[in-house]
Amino acid sequence: MAFGVFGGAPGAPVVEAEPGRRSPVALLLLLPGIAYLALFFVVPFVSLVITSLQAPDPFGDIGRYVAAFRWENYVEVMTRYWPHILRSFGYALAATALALAIGYPLAYFIGVKLRRFKLLQALVLVLVIAPFFISFLLRTFAWKQILSDNGPVVTVLQSLTILPDDARITGTPFAVIFGLAYNFIPFMTLPIYTSLERLDVRYLEAGSDLYSNPVSTFFRVTLPLSMPGVISGTLLTFIPASGDYINASSEFLGSAETAMIGNVIEANFLKIENYPVAASLSIILMTAILLLVAAYVRRSGTKDLV
């Protein structure tokens, strides 16, 4: 499983080549990877940086830009869109917390409780991944139908007077966070599962033998030993969730008030054709995520990911 690579335990010892003896074969084998990265990461990234510094063409139409070093783009974008940036990270954080609250017990159940029932374990794992067999867009759209103003959830809640008659669910931050959490739960569950699946229950027995009640054993033994999975899972949820533009879009679960940075970038690139704004926003998003992740990984004290 791809998550295993990301969420794994402390990696196998790296076999170091003898110093001073570079095998040409090794370099040759690295070549496709280097070429791939150069073509699909370095070139677009440089192009994005150049675009983010462009200025509007004084003589051209709307959507025409010329090369420049207009760093003011970044300042303008920040002053204009800082609420969207904050909202993005706020929603992503809430969705990650929600996915963790649902994904961890699920992973624990599959990885520890179902350990002795291999067939059942495999079946439940397939069920966790099963939503991936249906398109992300379709699944989100289905939720839009379920949560819509005339849909079953709102109708029932209104008839039970839990929701007022004019209230709605779609278009609210709640719906967006819910949608994000729903879509990324498998990314949260699988790495935690791989960590817990290897958890030696004898440590838990040792905990209870040493006067630790079940709650304390969980926080002092189980959770620390599954931290590599929790870190991978939260990163695999938080990073794509903060850049997501499907759930928050008004065509799906969001509205204009819930627009995240991804929606702003999408609008600027595809609709307004304001490429420098979209590009500088992209770079700000990327930098912010990198800084947040670096701080998080550093704080979690794991060397697995850095």
Add this chain to the structure above:
Amino acid sequence: MASSGADLELQAVTKRFPGFTAIEELNLTIPAGSFFALLGPSGCGKTTTLRIVAGLEDPSTGRVLIGDQDVTRTPAHKRPVNTVFQSYALFPHMTILENVAFGLKRRGEKDAVARAHEALRMVELDHVSGRKPAQLSGGQQQRVALARAVVNRPALLLLDEPLGALDLKLRRQMQVELKDIQTDVGITFLHVTHDQEEAMTMADTIAVMNKGRIEQLGAPAELYELPRTAFVANFLGQSNLFTGPVVSSKGDTIVVDVAGRKVAVPTARAQRHAGDVTIGVRPEKLLLHTADPGQTAGVNVLGPGRVHDVSFSGVSTQYLVGIPGIGTVSVFAQNMVSGPAVADGAEVWVTWGVEHGFGLADEPGEEPRFDPDDDTQAIAVAQRKRIEAELEEA
């Protein structure tokens, strides 16, 4: 928490797992302050017994009492019991000090860190208190596991084959250390092991377990000198066993007809006094003679037979003697003179004092004899394997 240990009492404890019964109606009392060993082959129920005492397993029926308190339904974390696990189970994400202080901290003891250091000093490992378990050798980890348990001053310390993973030399060293620690702290030790030598050198009382029951319980010397069943006779050391009908039971000896030879056993040392019986004698009690020693009162004689294997092991020599109609008899002779005193192929007689014989409680059935093999070690291993195979079939 009691610091001088407490009595442990198991009352009619039975543990059934789906498909088999691990423990059958076990009654056991372990007095406070003793070093008690549960000895038996793998699968005999000894580890299950220990887990029931620790609270990691619930008995199907029966009661567990620690110092007159019924703890049958008490969860593991509330029992005044600590365990040294076979795998040590040291928390890999904590330092050695954190591991040792864990139990004290969970109980809210104020001087947890100071006491953890003290316990680490006791096992001479305070200098590695900042390391992680993976950075320690097996022997060091074992000592940390011991410190982590002893530091809590439990009423009862459970040892689940904690020396199993160590090499022989380290194991002997740890046996001595464990025994010293037990004497020092005075905690009741319950030690589970399949190593009869370990049980005999360390424990003051041994219970030999087989198929979920206790076969015999007593001091090591008592069990060795007077085994009551063939299982004990063979699991604890080696034995030469013979079967035959009792032909007379006058006075203080019974006389058994072993393939035409009269063999006497003290009545007080025999479990059965009539019918077909199994009697035995330890190999080191036998003497070899190269000429017919004749009949003497108080001495049993078997022979003539032929030596078909001599294995010299330094302190002693083992002879395997084939006696027509009886089979192979094993003799351990101390090397009082240099080298083997009797050559392979020699004609010999074996004798032993009547007072060394014992009579078993088993129905004489299948021959519980040793396969003649080339050395003591191999015989012991073969015997162990055979018993284990039998157990797995059962």
